[in-house]
Amino acid sequence: MSNGAFLRKLGVFADLSDAEIALLDELTGDVRMTGAKRDIIREGDRPEQLHLIVSGWAARYKSLPGGARQITAFLIPGDFCDLHGKILGRMDHSIVALTPCKIAWIPSDRFDQLTSGHPELTRALWWGTLLDESILRSWVVNIGRRDAYERIAHLLCELHARMKMIGLVENDRLDLPLTQEELADATGLTAVHVNRTLQRLRADDLIQLSSRMLTVEDVNELRKVAGFDPSYLHIERRVR
């Protein structure tokens, strides 16, 4: 199934009926490839299509006048690119593919039909955007109040947990196709400092990271130094 990650993610929140699952499945019929380093969506766009990551990594980012860039989210399979763009009317940031990506294109009017007729499904999608918001809050805390060492540790914990949620972690080992520059733009650091900090994390036997594969050597210890509490990811099945 092409959008398995998506259904798996929504499934954490909602008990969707077979009919609703069929509807979602039908949405993701039009899947296209995007090359690495290509913008998927640009700031200012008024989305007529919704985009859902089926495979690969992407990032939301904003560019500043001086040339600096800040990444505000990493997108992995099952994540929507532009649900908020659809509802707010205009994208206030851009999204770039970090690796080659498979992306499902969903016609905007399909989405409108869906949300006007299926309140439970609407809530499930809403839930998804609120999870994004929750992650964003953790980023503010991370960048605002943690030093580089804790900060990178925390980001790695997040990505480890999220990848696990969609079934892409085995033995605490996962694909992490991010350059040090991209990690820097996400954590508000420089690539040089990210490099030195990763070396410390490796020297302290917390992680292994090379050729785009991350192994978390000691999950508990990494979470401890990061001050990572996974509850903000709302992974446990909600009582309803």
Add this chain to the structure above:
Amino acid sequence: MSNGAFLRKLGVFADLSDAEIALLDELTGDVRMTGAKRDIIREGDRPEQLHLIVSGWAARYKSLPGGARQITAFLIPGDFCDLHGKILGRMDHSIVALTPCKIAWIPSDRFDQLTSGHPELTRALWWGTLLDESILRSWVVNIGRRDAYERIAHLLCELHARMKMIGLVENDRLDLPLTQEELADATGLTAVHVNRTLQRLRADDLIQLSSRMLTVEDVNELRKVAGFDPSYLHIERRVR
């Protein structure tokens, strides 16, 4: 009208019918006072009531083991405290009243009725949470990639624009009842450095700030140094 700010804010997005406005109006019947420095909601709560700020200022925040605190949002009249808590099931952060606040308590089941029967209203509320998310993204950029001077300038621009949206700015003058420590916890700086930076902003004739009143002396110049682009606040009426 007690919840004028709220309706004004939603009105930016949605053309609500008189019936829908009446529904919202009825929701906000139970208004209570909360004293300054009191927590309105605590991390871990499972909201049975929704809270809407009617008057006063509040802040979302997370506390870190070391005692540090990061504020992730300022809440002003018309803002919901815990919509996401309702949908996600559990609050992943706390909310504190920064001034005495009037807060509308909304029974949770009322909200469920509302969202299951009124898709247009649901979308309007969803829109509100997506606006929060958009502001959060700008905070990540702000803290991640701007220096203290630009950073505080940007925050002041945001608060100026948001207060204007709900009609609480006159002649670029507004109530800003935040201590320098609270500004520090929001910007990822220390109170000492906030103090020095505010002095620079005053010396450069960009702002006046004393005894909880902010006057923006030169909006254009302040926005320029901050790199502030208000479009992320989605203030302009959406084409629908």
Add this chain to the structure above:
DNA sequence: CGACGCATTGATTGGATTCAACTAAGGTGG
């Protein structure tokens, strides 16, 4: 009036940036 919260100022320290050079790996084309 005394105490407390908040703002202010000075001196010092330190984490992260900047600038620059260099290595390693991978891809391409002659």
Add this chain to the structure above:
DNA sequence: CCACCTTAGTTGAATCCAATCAATGCGTCG
């Protein structure tokens, strides 16, 4: 198949922005 080029990662030295530590001013409220 190797010379060439590009991209990503690594290392060192100097610099700087913001943090830290500490003391003082000041207003206001019980």
